[in-house]
Amino acid sequence: MDNPQGIRGVVFDIKRGVAKDGPGLRTSVFLKGCPLRCRWCHNPESQEFEPERAVTTGELCGMETTVETVMEEVRRDKVFYAASGGGLTITGGEPLAQPAFTTALAAAALAEGIGVAIDTSGFAPWSVFEAVLAAADAVARTEQDSPHAADGTVRSKLLFLYDLKCMDGARHKVLTGVDNARILDNLRRLDAAGARIWIRCPVVPGLNDSDTDLAAIRAFVAQLRHVERIDWLPYHPLGVEKYAKFGKPVPPGLP
Amino acid sequence: MATDESNYPARMARLTARKIEQTKAKLAALGTRDEDDYGLVLPPASFKVELPARDATGQWSGPRAWAANFRWLMENHPCYIDPDDAIAGRWMFMLSRMRLGYQLSRSNFAFDYSHLEPEQKKYDITPGIGKDAHFAPDYQIGLDLGWGGLLAKVRASRRTIAAKPVFTNDNRSQVSNGTNVNIEPKIAGSSSVLTQGRAQSAALADSAYALELLDSEEQAILGVQTWIRHLAAAADDRAMSEDDPARRANLEETARTCYAIVDAPPRTFREAVQWIAVFNMASRTYNRDGAGGQLDELLRPYYERDKAAGLLTDEDAEFLVFCLLLNDPHYYQIGGPDADGRDQTSPLSYLILEAAGKLKASCNLTIRVWDGMDRRLFRRGVEILLANRQGCPRFSGDKALVEGFMRSGYSAELARRRIAVGCNWMSLPGLEYTLNDVVKINVAKVFEVAFAETERPEDLEKNYVRHFRAAVDVTARGIDFHLAHQYLNEPELMLNLLSHGPIEKGMDVSHGGATYYNMAIDGAGLAVVADSFGAIEERVVKEKALSFAALKAAVAANFEGEEGARIRALVQGAGRYGAGGTAADRWAVRLTEILRAEVAGRTTPNGFKLIPGWFSWADTIRFGKAVGATPNGRLAGEPISHGANPLPGFRKDGALTAMAAAIASVQPGYGNTAPWQLEVDIGLANDPDAAEKVMALIEGHFALGGTLVNINVVDAKKILEAHRDPSKHPDLVVRVTGFTAYFNSLSPAFRQLVVDRLIREAV
Numbered sequence A: 001m002d003n004p005q006g007i008r009g010v011v012f013d014i015k016r017g018v019a020k021d022g023p024g025l026r027t028s029v030f031l032k033g034c035p036l037r038c039r040w041c042h043n044p045e046s047q048e049f050e051p052e053r054a055v056t057t058g059e060l061c062g063m064e065t066t067v068e069t070v071m072e073e074v075r076r077d078k079v080f081y082a083a084s085g086g087g088l089t090i091t092g093g094e095p096l097a098q099p100a101f102t103t104a105l106a107a108a109a110l111a112e113g114i115g116v117a118i119d120t121s122g123f124a125p126w127s128v129f130e131a132v133l134a135a136a137d138a139v140a141r142t143e144q145d146s147p148h149a150a151d152g153t154v155r156s157k158l159l160f161l162y163d164l165k166c167m168d169g170a171r172h173k174v175l176t177g178v179d180n181a182r183i184l185d186n187l188r189r190l191d192a193a194g195a196r197i198w199i200r201c202p203v204v205p206g207l208n209d210s211d212t213d214l215a216a217i218r219a220f221v222a223q224l225r226h227v228e229r230i231d232w233l234p235y236h237p238l239g240v241e242k243y244a245k246f247g248k249p250v251p252p253g254l255p
Numbered sequence B: 001m002a003t004d005e006s007n008y009p010a011r012m013a014r015l016t017a018r019k020i021e022q023t024k025a026k027l028a029a030l031g032t033r034d035e036d037d038y039g040l041v042l043p044p045a046s047f048k049v050e051l052p053a054r055d056a057t058g059q060w061s062g063p064r065a066w067a068a069n070f071r072w073l074m075e076n077h078p079c080y081i082d083p084d085d086a087i088a089g090r091w092m093f094m095l096s097r098m099r100l101g102y103q104l105s106r107s108n109f110a111f112d113y114s115h116l117e118p119e120q121k122k123y124d125i126t127p128g129i130g131k132d133a134h135f136a137p138d139y140q141i142g143l144d145l146g147w148g149g150l151l152a153k154v155r156a157s158r159r160t161i162a163a164k165p166v167f168t169n170d171n172r173s174q175v176s177n178g179t180n181v182n183i184e185p186k187i188a189g190s191s192s193v194l195t196q197g198r199a200q201s202a203a204l205a206d207s208a209y210a211l212e213l214l215d216s217e218e219q220a221i222l223g224v225q226t227w228i229r230h231l232a233a234a235a236d237d238r239a240m241s242e243d244d245p246a247r248r249a250n251l252e253e254t255a256r257t258c259y260a261i262v263d264a265p266p267r268t269f270r271e272a273v274q275w276i277a278v279f280n281m282a283s284r285t286y287n288r289d290g291a292g293g294q295l296d297e298l299l300r301p302y303y304e305r306d307k308a309a310g311l312l313t314d315e316d317a318e319f320l321v322f323c324l325l326l327n328d329p330h331y332y333q334i335g336g337p338d339a340d341g342r343d344q345t346s347p348l349s350y351l352i353l354e355a356a357g358k359l360k361a362s363c364n365l366t367i368r369v370w371d372g373m374d375r376r377l378f379r380r381g382v383e384i385l386l387a388n389r390q391g392c393p394r395f396s397g398d399k400a401l402v403e404g405f406m407r408s409g410y411s412a413e414l415a416r417r418r419i420a421v422g423c424n425w426m427s428l429p430g431l432e433y434t435l436n437d438v439v440k441i442n443v444a445k446v447f448e449v450a451f452a453e454t455e456r457p458e459d460l461e462k463n464y465v466r467h468f469r470a471a472v473d474v475t476a477r478g479i480d481f482h483l484a485h486q487y488l489n490e491p492e493l494m495l496n497l498l499s500h501g502p503i504e505k506g507m508d509v510s511h512g513g514a515t516y517y518n519m520a521i522d523g524a525g526l527a528v529v530a531d532s533f534g535a536i537e538e539r540v541v542k543e544k545a546l547s548f549a550a551l552k553a554a555v556a557a558n559f560e561g562e563e564g565a566r567i568r569a570l571v572q573g574a575g576r577y578g579a580g581g582t583a584a585d586r587w588a589v590r591l592t593e594i595l596r597a598e599v600a601g602r603t604t605p606n607g608f609k610l611i612p613g614w615f616s617w618a619d620t621i622r623f624g625k626a627v628g629a630t631p632n633g634r635l636a637g638e639p640i641s642h643g644a645n646p647l648p649g650f651r652k653d654g655a656l657t658a659m660a661a662a663i664a665s666v667q668p669g670y671g672n673t674a675p676w677q678l679e680v681d682i683g684l685a686n687d688p689d690a691a692e693k694v695m696a697l698i699e700g701h702f703a704l705g706g707t708l709v710n711i712n713v714v715d716a717k718k719i720l721e722a723h724r725d726p727s728k729h730p731d732l733v734v735r736v737t738g739f740t741a742y743f744n745s746l747s748p749a750f751r752q753l754v755v756d757r758l759i760r761e762a763v
């Protein structure tokens, strides 16, 4: 990677001034492609890795772009990140499914002092998490030459928004299309590595909202040391009409 | 004072309920109005206005006639008394609108300016000729002197001027002999009126005018004093028939308070509040003036004195301020630096903010945000904004305002004293005359003229600049015309009293009485023009997806037909102003540079300073009607953009930060504003950090150079419901621009604009 700023990725949306999904005011960059198929997915247009067109309107979803192009947009709101403790959110889709792009984008933002949150399902090889952490540490090392660098500031600017959907492996597979073993394993290792973590749990009536389900998540999180908060995200039937728009069947069992 | 603390919440609730009933009655009697609520109530149906100084055409002008009519109104004004209210009186008439043929967009003017009209029309200029008020009084003058002291000051000045040699001129009776006004009604093309006017101006700018003005000021004060006596008597009468002891005590206290301030300056907090209310109502009755002041500082001495003496509790003070804010939605500022740069926030600032928070009605309170501020006041303001969802308070940005006004040639001390007391505007209380917010150039119209005569896109900017310069030229000549004649047309009898100079010099504030003249010119329609330039640059020049000739043809045909629709879709798809980094964004900045260069870079022909701003007030519908289709895909007659705001839909995600950054990038930079008007359903109700996030948004905007944030945090569902059925939410108050209003008193077309502006953050 001679020029990490030139690394290309497929992005399907950039939202500025987002006041949720992480601390402060944020810019959310939506990466296309996800290995999961959650029944409640709000963004069915984010699941395929290639750009696609809406069957109804013909509008194009997803565009190949570079880290530098995205950073141009991200930089615009620096003053608001500073005032609010906000920053860049890399979301999707599954951002870690475009590992080189996500790693380079996170590193580029961190290098400019912009906080980064990675919104992930956790379903990625551990090596990808390692690469992101290593990129943050690399930024920290270059910053050590600068008189303003304080120990650990770069790591503290990197936050993982980590989804926990269901602790029961078999049901997890039914609801999302994949087993949760790797997700849970990655979360333990991320915690052991001392990363900052916010847990996020989509709560979908009838699918994963039983007392036992929620208690199991709580019990698992209780064993971790670096989780700063758990957010329970109520289900909204917002994505439903998007399935038709992108010519996909609405998944069964939704409230 | 007689305290009735336990009852305050119930009294506030009853007062609020009555206010809603009054609003309904106003709506039924007056219809929808895209204006401030003003606090006006209807007079009794049987009341007849019989102004003594009206000519056969229903007009009058000159100090004497204004004074005669005003005095009549004051002396005959019905006395509104509410036993729950700590303040006596409500205002009911607007004298300045009683001249026959009055229009909001165009004031009656006794002098012919038809020589300016063709060009004013060409560029859709709202010239402000004959417009009144729109600058700030210094209440301190009145609070120090009282009505008796003001009267003595007027009389003393009259004696001094009368003792000097008097220049007499028989013509003066023609202008201002009251009941028998000899000014001919304006006849287009009649040059005799103009030359006669000039001769009179020269003759009347002397002591003879001064004597008439001061005589008229005396009449105005006597009228107000009579009205205060009537209010006192009415409160006393009402007390006699009141059975409830607490209400009776309140009415008796109200009567005592009114009697106390007929002549003497106010001594207690309650008297000061009633004094301010009386001035406000009288000034509203005279000519709709709505500029307030730095309320926390004005009232602080009374508050501290009464509290120390055990005469006043914080609950009393809060209730009294509640009544003052309910009485009339004048524009007040709280917090901010004093002239020496020290923060003015006091315990009273908080009480005023809490009173505004409890007021479920129209309210125009501004918190000045600055580096040295008490952040708790800012935070509390944002919390109230989020909890109440009534567009109050709003926030001004000290840094850019001070830097800007200093760029206009004033000291830091004066710049700090120039406070938020109007819809979009700042003013130096008692020191300057400005015509703020009434002089507008519709830049969409200027663009239309330039576009129509342009053959090659590369000539468009040059042509726009040329026409914009011509528009500023004729606007500046209009301002000179106003300044030369307004004192004969409509002197500022009320605001003169609370200004430094007019009484002392015997000169109307519009004609040499004021200390400073900073004449405002606002551009309106920025986003329409920026998006038009942007669409041309992107689609015609860069992509060559469209020829300039084809675009011109489509615009001329209002995008009709299949080809028109195709071209319209193409230009509408171009990057918009506000999106960030688009051609239109660059054009908005360029248009602002042009505005600065052409307005701030010159004076009027008579040498008056001009200060630029971007603001359309609530007039986007009227401005839009004057402009045909525009190259951004806007159809003929559709409203123009609001103030400095991007057009709705400027970004898919409606990004708050993008909007904040865009509007900060088009600041006019000389002390006047380009407000950020924001309607947002922020979906943060359950977010414990919501206040912090909104604060960061506002501070970020100010850090980037923003001047004023008019912000509505709203419940989108409620607004949409009220739009469909206005009767459903009679209590819904929204911030329309600088002012707030009951949503159901707005016209359907205007309600639609508010709905269109709404940004709904994705949940």
Ligand code: SF4
Pocket (backbone or CB within 6 Å): A034, A035, A036, A037, A038, A040, A041, A042, A043, A044, A046, A047, A092, A093, A094, A121
């Ligand atoms: S992980 Fe997220 S993007 Fe992927 S399918 Fe599930 S909800 Fe959709």
